[in-house]
Amino acid sequence: MAPQEQLHHPTNPVLVLDWGGVLTTPVQEAFDSWLAAAQIDPDSFMRVMREFHDTADSPLHRRERGEITVNELEQALAPRLVTLAGQPVSADGLLAKMFEYLEPNNAMLEVVELAREYGWKTAVLSNAWDGDHYAAELLAQFDAVVLSDLAGVRKPDLVAYEAIIEALGVAAEDCVFVDDMRRNVVAARQAGMQAVQYMLGVEVLLTELITKGAMPQKAAEDPRGLRLAPLTTYLNTQLSGNIVELSPELLPGGRSNVSYRLAGGDLGPLVLRRPPLGHILPTAHDMGREFKVLTGLSAVGFPVPRPVALCEDTEVIGAPFVLMEFVDGLVIADAVSASSLDPISARKASQNFVQCLANLHDIDPRAAGLADLGKPAGYLPRQLSRWIKQWELTKKIDYPNADLLIDWLQRAVTTVPEQTKASIVHGDYRLDNAIIDPITIEIKAVLDWEMSTLGDPLLDVALTLLYMTESNDNLRNTIPIALEVTSSPGYYTRAEFLAAYCAITDADTSYLDFCLALSCFKLAAILESIKNRSRAGEQLGGAEHSADLFGDACNNLLLLGLAVTDGDPVRGLNR
Numbered sequence: 001m002a003p004q005e006q007l008h009h010p011t012n013p014v015l016v017l018d019w020g021g022v023l024t025t026p027v028q029e030a031f032d033s034w035l036a037a038a039q040i041d042p043d044s045f046m047r048v049m050r051e052f053h054d055t056a057d058s059p060l061h062r063r064e065r066g067e068i069t070v071n072e073l074e075q076a077l078a079p080r081l082v083t084l085a086g087q088p089v090s091a092d093g094l095l096a097k098m099f100e101y102l103e104p105n106n107a108m109l110e111v112v113e114l115a116r117e118y119g120w121k122t123a124v125l126s127n128a129w130d131g132d133h134y135a136a137e138l139l140a141q142f143d144a145v146v147l148s149d150l151a152g153v154r155k156p157d158l159v160a161y162e163a164i165i166e167a168l169g170v171a172a173e174d175c176v177f178v179d180d181m182r183r184n185v186v187a188a189r190q191a192g193m194q195a196v197q198y199m200l201g202v203e204v205l206l207t208e209l210i211t212k213g214a215m216p217q218k219a220a221e222d223p224r225g226l227r228l229a230p231l232t233t234y235l236n237t238q239l240s241g242n243i244v245e246l247s248p249e250l251l252p253g254g255r256s257n258v259s260y261r262l263a264g265g266d267l268g269p270l271v272l273r274r275p276p277l278g279h280i281l282p283t284a285h286d287m288g289r290e291f292k293v294l295t296g297l298s299a300v301g302f303p304v305p306r307p308v309a310l311c312e313d314t315e316v317i318g319a320p321f322v323l324m325e326f327v328d329g330l331v332i333a334d335a336v337s338a339s340s341l342d343p344i345s346a347r348k349a350s351q352n353f354v355q356c357l358a359n360l361h362d363i364d365p366r367a368a369g370l371a372d373l374g375k376p377a378g379y380l381p382r383q384l385s386r387w388i389k390q391w392e393l394t395k396k397i398d399y400p401n402a403d404l405l406i407d408w409l410q411r412a413v414t415t416v417p418e419q420t421k422a423s424i425v426h427g428d429y430r431l432d433n434a435i436i437d438p439i440t441i442e443i444k445a446v447l448d449w450e451m452s453t454l455g456d457p458l459l460d461v462a463l464t465l466l467y468m469t470e471s472n473d474n475l476r477n478t479i480p481i482a483l484e485v486t487s488s489p490g491y492y493t494r495a496e497f498l499a500a501y502c503a504i505t506d507a508d509t510s511y512l513d514f515c516l517a518l519s520c521f522k523l524a525a526i527l528e529s530i531k532n533r534s535r536a537g538e539q540l541g542g543a544e545h546s547a548d549l550f551g552d553a554c555n556n557l558l559l560l561g562l563a564v565t566d567g568d569p570v571r572g573l574n575r
Contacts, residue, residue, distance in 0.1 A: 007194050007209050010174040014143075015115045015206070016164055016188075017108070018155075019126035021180035022198045023138065025103045033101040040081055040089065048080045064127045066149035073129065099129075104138065107203045111210070112141070118210050125164040125177070127154045143314075144168045155179070156187030165191070169314050176209070178202060223248050225258055225277060227317045234316050235267060239309060239323075242266045252333065257290075257450050261326055269326035270308060274319045286450070287320040288312065289373075293449040294324060296368035297424075302360060303445050327445040329435040335484035338491070341441075346490030348441045353431060354497055356443045357464065358504040361423040361457040368424070374453030376422030381413050383459065384518060391525040401558035405521055408565055412514045425460045427451030430467035432482050458508070461501055462515035465494045465570065466523065466560075472574050475556045475563070479527075494570050513569040520561030524554045 020027040035042050052060040059076035062068045071091070078091035112122050121143045128147040139145050144167035148154040151163050165172050172192030179185050180198040188195035196202060222228050228246050235241040243265030251259040251271070258277075262270045273290065287310060294307040305324040312320045332338050332349070341349060365371045375382075388406060395402070426433075428451050435445045468486045469476060470493055477483065486492065492500065501507060564572035 007176055007196060007205070009209060009212060010176065010194070012121075012170055012174045013115075013119075013210075014121040014123060014168055014170050014175045015112065015210075016123045016125050016168075016175050016177045016193070017112070018179040018181070018184065018198070019124055019128075020102065022105065022178050023108055023112075023124070024105050026180070027102065030099060030101040030103075034098050038089070038097070045081060048077070052077070060129070061154065063129055064148045064154040066152050070129075109138070111203050111206050114207060115210050120210065121168060121170070123164055123168055123175075125155065125160065143318075155181070155184040158187060158191050161188055161191035161193060176206070178206070223250065223260070225274060225317070225319075226260060226272075230316045231272075234311060234313075235262075235265065238311075239267060248272075252331075257287075257448070262323075271305065271324050271326050272317075272321050273324070274317060274321040287322050289452070290449050291322045293370065293373065293424075293452050294322070296370040296373075297360075297363070297449075300363055300368045302363060302368075303356065303443050304449070305445050305447070327435045329444045330438040331432055331435055332485055333432040333482065335488070338485050338488045341488075341490065343488075343490030345441050346488060347492075349431075349436060350486070350490075350492035350497065351500065352436075352441060352443050353434060354492070354500045355504065356434070356446065357426075357429055357460065358501055360426060360429075360446075361421075361460070361505065363424055365422070365424055365454055370424060370454070373424065374455060376419060376454040376456075379419060379453075379455035380416055380459065380514070380518070383455070383522075384409055384413050387518070387522045387525050391521070391528070394525055394528045396528070399555055399558055401555060401562060402521075402524070405517060405558050405561045408562070409514065409517055409521065412511075412517070412565075416511045416514055417508065419456050421457065422454050423457040423460075425453060425455045425457055427453065427460070427463075429460050429464045430482055431485050456515075457505070458512065459515045459518065461498065461507070462512060463519040463522070465497065466516065466519045466573065468492075468494050468497065470494065470574060474575055475560045476573060478556045479523075479553045479560075481523075481527075494573060498570060513565055513572075516564040516569045516573070517561045520557045520564065524557035524561070527557065528554050 017023055024030075031045070032042065034040075035045055049060075052058045055061075059068060059073050063070065063073040074091040074094040078089045078094055081089040115122055122141070123144040123146075124139060124142050125146050126148065128149040144164060146153075146160070146164045146167055148160065151160070153160040153163055155161070161172070161177075165175065168175075173194070175188075175193040177185070177188040177193045177195040178198050179188065179195070182197055185195045185197045196205065226248055228248070232243050232246045235243050235246070245264050246262060247264040249261040249263075251261055257273050257275055260272045260274075262272055273287065275287065291307055291310040294304050297304045298306055305327050308323040308325060310320070310322055314320060330337070330340070332341075338346070365373060391402065391406075426446065426449065428448050429446075433447045434443050435447065436442070437444050466476075467482050469482065469484050471487050473487075498509070498512075502509065560573065560575065563575040564570075566572065
């Protein structure tokens with residue numbers, strides 16, 4: 001190792017790694033394997049790549065900053081390449097083929113695991129071409145991830161290093177950066193980081209740095225996802241609490257963000273909401289968004305838990321979190337709790353549930369201080385694009401039915417009428433996300449606002465219809481979320497819920513088939529992600545050990561999505 005690459009142990013250490021060629025096997029080796037299989041001349045390929053790398057604002061650089069799409073980069077690259085037989089190279093799926101031979105670098109992944117054992121934070125800073133070769137289960141292990149195409153900044157620009165430093169909330173000198181490109185290493189040093197170029201033996205150097213003069217941190221006795229000592233200090237200092245011993249309880253549900261009930265002091269029972277373990281990107285599971293929505297809706301009298309505090313200091317529990325009041329009441333989460341209401345009460349709960357959704361969609365976002373919560377124009381096409389991308393990043397195997405459903409959705413979205421109403425949409429509105437007063441049957445609070453935005457209210461309605469259950473369901477009964485929650489006597493059927501909502505709002509349902517199909521696809525992507533987190537041991541709450549439980553649920557959701565495109569979309573949910 002060259003003298004200028006000697007490293008010292010930081011005060012608050014962070015290991016920041018490039019992806020391709022550091023956390024994976026060398027990119028060039030993957031390219032060589034692809035070139036051989038595709039019979040493309042390596043010299044010609046390298047000339048084109050050097051030109052793309054060395055030319056300012058080349059299609060490659062623009063793709064890395066997210067200024068053009070994957071397909072646009074492929075369309076620029078493919079015409080420059082020909083096979084040894086002189087045949088043109090197809091642009092379709094070109095980048096995925098180029099990266100298909102990339103494998104995880106297990107030696108470096110062992111260093112990452114060792115760093116965590118010794119109390120280091122870990123992060124990824126990578127120039128992203130296509131996003132598809134970033135394994136979600138690996139990214140989920142890191143404290144922060146900055147991918148250039150999402151962040152809009154690329155190495156070696158200094159703003160890229162500033163972005164990961166800001167995401168981590170650390171000082172530059174605490175970061176040890178590893179990259180296989182020399183120019184990126186030099187730029188990291190200019191940004192104030194320690195940096196070393198990846199080569200044979202770097203794993204040994206990093207292992208010595210991590211372990212020298214340090215002992216592995218003992219397994220904490222804290223509940224997973226919490227750090228009780230610093231959390232207690234935060235509550236006492238920031239909220240003027242008088243807490244000696246905090247008693248946390250992991251609440252049911254929590255398939256995405258995780259919720260704990262906190263007791264043991266004079267602040268009264270509180271609920272702490274934090275992102276799931278191993279969340280993928282710094283912008284995902286935005287706790288600031290949830291706090292803002294709770295604050296805005298509380299101000300206009302909509303039933304939500306009273307927000308107490310937003311903590312964005314990750315030193316407290318290891319992630320940002322929101323504190324809110326604990327709302328006691330009835331949560332109808334399964335067939336047993338659903339049957340606790342007699343048919344008359346169940347009917348009233350259904351009426352209040354649909355009225356609550358209509359009330360939400362009728363709120364003026366400006367009155368709630370939420371006019372900047374999202375961009376309602378083009379909401380449905382953006383949702384489709386977002387969930388296709390999420391699906392491609394999440395899936396572990398090929399699902400032929402996904403291709404069929406995506407094809408239908410991409411054609412159908414072009415016929416959806418232009419959006420005329422911008423509403424606050426919940427994004428996950430279902431009966432078990434509501435707390436009901438067991439005496440009056442009124443909705444006391446609606447929970448889980450992490451996916452809320454400004455958009456088309458009919459998509460909210462469609463997802464609610466999908467979450468509902470009826471006694472004659474078939475495929476829906478294989479999806480282990482809110483099973484038989486609305487199947488008991490007295491609860492609205494899907495058709496009754498839709499009719500009641502339309503009677504209140506006069507909604508246009510001409511494109512309900514699209515919204516239902518998109519909801520099925522969205523939920524399939526979410527379940528696939530939860531299944532992956534469960535298998536990786538990073539899922540808390542009700543879905544902690546749910547990987548095997550989901551079985552064919554993802555594929556059956558895709559089948560259900562296809563079913564609603566044929567005939568009456570609401571009846572299609574019974575198939």
